[in-house]
Amino acid sequence: MILIIMGVSGSGKTCVGTYLSEKLGWTLYEGDDYHSKESIDKMARGEPLTDQDRIPWLLQLHGIIQREITSKANAIVLCSALKRAYRQMLLFGRTCLPSSDSPTAVDGVWFAFLHGPFKLIQERLEAREGHYMSAALLQSQFDTLEPPVDTENAFSVDVQRSIPEVASDIESALSVRL
C-alpha cells in the first residue's frame, strides 16, 4: 500500500506523515527532500514554483513510488500534489503527459488530501519556525490547488483536528479501502 499525503503548504503533511510512519512502521518519503536547491531557494524568496520547476521533482517521486509498488512495500510519500496533472505524474511518470481528461488511479496507491480553512493553515504556517516556506506563498498554493476527485483513489481529511485525530481519520479511511 502506498499512501500519498497531499495538500497545500502548512496542511500538516510532515507532522501527520511522521506520526503515521512511526505508528505504522511504514517507510516515510518526505517530498521536500527531493526539491532542487533552485526550487527551495525560489520558495524561500517567496516565489511560487512553476510546472517546469515541479516536473523533475514529481518524476523523482514517481520513481520512488514505482520502486515501492514493485517491492510490495507499505510506504508514505509526502507531496503537495496540488494539480491533477501532478498526481497523474506521480502515478504514471512522463507517460501521463499531456494529462488525460479522465484521471485514473493505480491499485494500492491512495491520496489522503489534507484540507482546511485558509486562515487556520495560515496561522499554523505563521507559527512554524525554521522552515524556508513562507506563509506569504499560501494564497498561491490555494490558487494552484485542484482538489482530487474520487476516481483518483483519493479521500479528504479535515485538518481542523489534532495530529493524532487526523492520523486516525486516515487510518479509518484506509481500513475500509484495504
Ligand SMILES: Nc1ncnc2c1ncn2[C@@H]1O[C@H](COP(=O)(O)OP(=O)(O)OP(=O)(O)O)[C@@H](O)[C@H]1O
Ligand atoms: N492537525 C494539526 N494541529 C495543530 N497544528 C498542526 C496540525 N498539522 C500541522 N500543524 C502545524 O502546522 C505547521 C505546518 O505543518 P507541516 O509542516 O506538517 O505542514 P506541511 O504540509 O508539511 O507543510 P510544507 O508543505 O510547507 O512542508 C507545523 O508547525 C505543525 O506543527
Ligand SMILES: O=C(O)[C@H](O)[C@@H](O)[C@H](O)[C@H](O)CO
Ligand atoms: O508544490 C509546491 O509548491 C511545494 O511542494 C509546496 O507545496 C511545499 O509546501 C514545499 O515543498 C514546502 O514544503
